[in-house]
Amino acid sequence: MSAPIESPTPVVTPVAPEPRDSLWKSIGLNVRGSVMMVALLLAVVFFQLTSGGVMLKSLNVTNIFLQNGYILVMALGMLLIIVIGHIDLSVGSVAGFLGAIAAVLMATYHLDPLLAVAMTLIAGGLIGVWQGVWVSYLRVPSFIVTLAGMLLFRGATLWMLGGQPVGPFDESFRAISSGFVPEIIGRIPDPFGAVDMVLLSIGSIKLVIPLGGGDLNLTTLLLGVLLGAAVVFMGWRSRREQVKYGFSVPSMGSFIARNAAIVLGVMFIAYRLAGYKGLPIVALLAFILIGFYMFLTLRTVIGRRIYAVGGNAKAAMLSGVNSKLMVFLTFINMGVLAALGGLIIAARFNSATPKAGYGFELDVIAATFVGGASAYGGVGTVAGTVIGAIFFGVLNIGMGIMSIPIDYQFAIKALVLLFAVYFDVSSKNKAG
Amino acid sequence: MQQEAAVPLSDVLLEMRGITKEFPGVKALKDVSFSVRSGEIHALVGENGAGKSTLMKVVSGVYPYGTYDGQFFFKGEECRFHTIRQSEHQGIVIIHQELALIPHLSITENIFLANEQATHGVINWGLSHSKAKDLLAKVGLNESPATKISHLGVGKQQLVEIAKALSKNVELLILDEPTSSLNENDSQALLQLLREFRAQGIACVLISHKLKEVESVADTITIMRDGAVIESLDARGGDVTEDRIIRGMVGRDMTHRFPPREANIGEVLLEVKNWKVAHPVYSDQMVINDVSINVRAGEVVGIAGLMGAGRTEFAMSVFGRSWGHVVGGQVLMRGKEVDVSTVPKAVAAGIAYATEDRKTYGLILINDVKTNITLANLGGVSSRGVLIAPKEITVANQFRDALSIKTPSVKQLAVNLSGGNQQKVVLSKWLFANPDVLILDEPTRGIDVGAKYEIYTIINRLAAEGKAIIMISSELPEVLGISDRIYVMAAGRIAAEMPAAEASQESIMKAIMRLARAGAEEVVL
Numbered sequence: 001m002s003a004p005i006e007s008p009t010p011v012v013t014p015v016a017p018e019p020r021d022s023l024w025k026s027i028g029l030n031v032r033g034s035v036m037m038v039a040l041l042l043a044v045v046f047f048q049l050t051s052g053g054v055m056l057k058s059l060n061v062t063n064i065f066l067q068n069g070y071i072l073v074m075a076l077g078m079l080l081i082i083v084i085g086h087i088d089l090s091v092g093s094v095a096g097f098l099g100a101i102a103a104v105l106m107a108t109y110h111l112d113p114l115l116a117v118a119m120t121l122i123a124g125g126l127i128g129v130w131q132g133v134w135v136s137y138l139r140v141p142s143f144i145v146t147l148a149g150m151l152l153f154r155g156a157t158l159w160m161l162g163g164q165p166v167g168p169f170d171e172s173f174r175a176i177s178s179g180f181v182p183e184i185i186g187r188i189p190d191p192f193g194a195v196d197m198v199l200l201s202i203g204s205i206k207l208v209i210p211l212g213g214g215d216l217n218l219t220t221l222l223l224g225v226l227l228g229a230a231v232v233f234m235g236w237r238s239r240r241e242q243v244k245y246g247f248s249v250p251s252m253g254s255f256i257a258r259n260a261a262i263v264l265g266v267m268f269i270a271y272r273l274a275g276y277k278g279l280p281i282v283a284l285l286a287f288i289l290i291g292f293y294m295f296l297t298l299r300t301v302i303g304r305r306i307y308a309v310g311g312n313a314k315a316a317m318l319s320g321v322n323s324k325l326m327v328f329l330t331f332i333n334m335g336v337l338a339a340l341g342g343l344i345i346a347a348r349f350n351s352a353t354p355k356a357g358y359g360f361e362l363d364v365i366a367a368t369f370v371g372g373a374s375a376y377g378g379v380g381t382v383a384g385t386v387i388g389a390i391f392f393g394v395l396n397i398g399m400g401i402m403s404i405p406i407d408y409q410f411a412i413k414a415l416v417l418l419f420a421v422y423f424d425v426s427s428k429n430k431a432g
Numbered sequence: 433m434q435q436e437a438a439v440p441l442s443d444v445l446l447e448m449r450g451i452t453k454e455f456p457g458v459k460a461l462k463d464v465s466f467s468v469r470s471g472e473i474h475a476l477v478g479e480n481g482a483g484k485s486t487l488m489k490v491v492s493g494v495y496p497y498g499t500y501d502g503q504f505f506f507k508g509e510e511c512r513f514h515t516i517r518q519s520e521h522q523g524i525v526i527i528h529q530e531l532a533l534i535p536h537l538s539i540t541e542n543i544f545l546a547n548e549q550a551t552h553g554v555i556n557w558g559l560s561h562s563k564a565k566d567l568l569a570k571v572g573l574n575e576s577p578a579t580k581i582s583h584l585g586v587g588k589q590q591l592v593e594i595a596k597a598l599s600k601n602v603e604l605l606i607l608d609e610p611t612s613s614l615n616e617n618d619s620q621a622l623l624q625l626l627r628e629f630r631a632q633g634i635a636c637v638l639i640s641h642k643l644k645e646v647e648s649v650a651d652t653i654t655i656m657r658d659g660a661v662i663e664s665l666d667a668r669g670g671d672v673t674e675d676r677i678i679r680g681m682v683g684r685d686m687t688h689r690f691p692p693r694e695a696n697i698g699e700v701l702l703e704v705k706n707w708k709v710a711h712p713v714y715s716d717q718m719v720i721n722d723v724s725i726n727v728r729a730g731e732v733v734g735i736a737g738l739m740g741a742g743r744t745e746f747a748m749s750v751f752g753r754s755w756g757h758v759v760g761g762q763v764l765m766r767g768k769e770v771d772v773s774t775v776p777k778a779v780a781a782g783i784a785y786a787t788e789d790r791k792t793y794g795l796i797l798i799n800d801v802k803t804n805i806t807l808a809n810l811g812g813v814s815s816r817g818v819l820i821a822p823k824e825i826t827v828a829n830q831f832r833d834a835l836s837i838k839t840p841s842v843k844q845l846a847v848n849l850s851g852g853n854q855q856k857v858v859l860s861k862w863l864f865a866n867p868d869v870l871i872l873d874e875p876t877r878g879i880d881v882g883a884k885y886e887i888y889t890i891i892n893r894l895a896a897e898g899k900a901i902i903m904i905s906s907e908l909p910e911v912l913g914i915s916d917r918i919y920v921m922a923a924g925r926i927a928a929e930m931p932a933a934e935a936s937q938e939s940i941m942k943a944i945m946r947l948a949r950a951g952a953e954e955v956v957l
């Protein structure tokens with residue numbers, strides 16, 4: 001396979017010029033993801049302005065993770081489901097049901113929390129098996145299967161709990177959602193002191209980055225440094241690889257600028273978290289999962305096959321990809337992550353309630369689409385999904401701080417979803 | 433006698449002047465002038481990407497006024513179409529290569545789609561059906577207007593499209609590759625229909641790769657290349673030959689349409705015995721009936737036959753039962769029976785199948801070239817389930833160079849490649865899976881002359897490396913030009929087997945007809 005083939009005729013084939021890697025593409029963001037990144041920053045700035053500097057206080061930054069961790073966790077599962085070309089409307093109900101199982105196991109049967117967590121995760125996997133069999137092997141559309149699942153597990157939750165909240169739980173279990181990484185190294189005083197940094201000042205409007213206000217958790221700062229270094233290292237390694245194979249890469253300047261921005265962002269978040277109680281356990285869990293799913297989607301054979309099935313199921317099947325198995329696996333994965341989501345929710349409220357999880361599927365699905373996943377399958381990134389989920393988290397906290405009534409909050413979130421997807425669709429149409 | 437077609441101004445129906453159309457990065461049309469006279473059949477030929485379809489999309493309002501430069505006149509009046517509806521209102525109707533019919537609706541419903549025979553929004557079904565019936569009679573389609581489109585074969589669907597065009601009082605009918613998916617009989621019937629339309633004064637622009645047809649039916653032949661009109665030939669004298677057209681298309685003479693082939697044939701690699709396959713829905717209908725074939729190392733075996741003969745169905749059923757229900761038969765590799773019940777098992781047994789429909793079944797268009805190339809053999813670019821990116825890029829670059837895939841980089845999306853290059857990506861995918869037997873289903877469909885030659889060269893080289901090649905093709909010259917041995921399939925059976933050296937187009941057609949006369953039921957898929 002080495003001799004070049006002689007062509008008898010000059011074949012003139014118009015080919016589109018190679019798309020230059022945009023600023024965000026190299027960290028796995030597409031157009032919608034990049035726009036959402038900018039929108040996220042704008043939203044933060046907006047709430048920071050309107051809240052008089054409260055938005056970025058340590059407590060609120062911590063709350064973004066505490067209050068939205070479960071959305072992020074379940075959105076990672078939803079991403080794979082949507083990428084492979086399906087949908088799961090049942091995640092909210094399933095999470096509620098699994099939270100109820102964990103609650104009953106711990107509160108009624110007094111099982112060890114660790115054992116209860118393990119059993120709940122397995123139960124989540126089994127629910128995934130149930131829905132996955134219907135979708136992939138019995139070929140019922142996932143919309144229908146999971147719509148049925150939504151009702152089924154809503155009913156099952158009521159039955160399991162007997163219509164009553166079940167709780168409270170052991171402190172060790174509640175740590176899942178309210179605990180923090182222990183202060184192994186100790187705390188240091190804030191080097192910035194208790195001064196606010198004024199970025200912008202127009203008349204009475206001031207854009208303030210609050211600094212200081214106490215001492216800092218060293219462990220969290222150190223973890224921030226490690227994360228930042230890891231991101232820069234992986235970016236640099238990938239860039240070197242691209243150059244080696246002659247692909248076009250963003251200029252060194254933009255590479256440095258981008259990495260500086262990422263490190264700054266990571267360090268700022270770490271600094272804010274360190275100023276309160278440190279890194280929430282749920283955030284640590286989320287970061288580990290994010291890392292794992294980035295690896296799965298970008299670097300593994302299974303990840304590649306999931307994208308292939310979503311991109312063109314028939315072509316994937318004819319290339320020897322076991323499409324049904326892939327769909328089946330993504331549903332099992334979703335079940336396990338829904339179990340994790342359910343555990344976090346139960347731990348957060350210190351009880352499982354019959355209504356837990358209601359409507360969460362919509363937040364999860366919205367976060368995934370806002371993060372750039374395509375409703376037609378085959379397209380979507382972990383990085384985008386994370387941004388989508390954090391964006392909704394910021395919206396929730398920001399609107400809460402501003403005391404925007406709940407009716408407006410729904411409408412605002414709806415319009416964000418609509419415009420984000422519209423923007424993506426229209427930019428695709430323009431591209432031809 | 434090749435001269436510029438003299439176009440008397442009086443009966444010019446369509447005149448286009450200085451049309452230029454740009455896409456991002458590509459100038460698809462460069463200052464094109466083109467005219468069609470009333471009541472003529474005007475063939476528009478050229479390699480893929482020459483700009484034929486783009487030009488016709490300007491005429492029919494698919495590209496609205498303002499998205500191109502230049503102007504055009506229909507019946508002497510300047511046209512500025514913003515929608516397809518406006519062009520249809522003027523009597524310009526385009527029938528695209530991919531038929532735009534809705535499978536679950538009836539013939540009548542399709543014909544009058546968006547043009548419903550209704551008063552105050554209530555459809556008059558009696559009137560609709562009777563009008564549809566008249567239109568069907570005009571195109572010679574003997575079907576009830578209530579028949580669902582999904583029950584018709586491709587040839588009949590094409591006729592429904594034409595009936596739909598007639599319902600719009602068409603004066604200029606544009607057909608984009610109307611016969612590309614039709615068998616010989618249906619193609620001839622369609623061309624005859626165009627001749628009848630000509631007699632009735634309907635002009636027709638025919639875009640086609642099938643130069644024999646063009647030669648036989650066209651009054652004027654316009655050749656395009658690289659977005660420009662090269663020449664217009666008056667073909668009424670019947671002295672414009674296929675070779676003459678090809679010369680215009682590629683810019684010089686094509687002395688050899690097929691690369692020379694030196695066969696070095698070895699042991700029997702694949703043998704399929706008494707293969708029987710039932711229709712996936714109608715399980716009592718046998719689509720493949722007792723087919724036995726074999727292919728040897730280093731051999732190119734052609735499977736000729738008409739559309740619907742069961743060739744694709746046969747190949748796909750062997751390749752991991754991707755089609756139908758296999759009811760009987762054996763598959764042997766090097767004399768040993770192998771399990772080919774799933775695609776991965778078939779691939780493991782050393783069989784690969786490159787589909788006839790590369791966009792639907794062959795490629796993941798939204799993925800890049802390297803992802804497509806490695807899809808069938810991800811094990812080859814990974815270790816313990818983890819992909820090795822440098823290895824993947826190296827592999828993709830090797831195939832890009834070996835098969836001369838024209839793309840700026842292997843990170844280009846498959847959708848941005850031309851048909852010939854897409855086909856090379858599909859071939860690369862299967863070559864990387866390193867099969868012993870490669871089944872190529874219509875490997876050159878819809879790709880231009882130059883790229884075809886390259887594909888033939890690749891086939892030859894693979895055979896020389898000792899692989900066994902089965903090539904399914906509806907183009908008889910291609911089957912004859914490439915194969916060492918030919919099986920003729922008709923109605924789900926093997927009608928004949930002959931060495932290519934002794935075969936001719938006539939002998940193949942005769943074999944098909946003989947089987948048809950023997951009373952075998954025509955299988956309509």
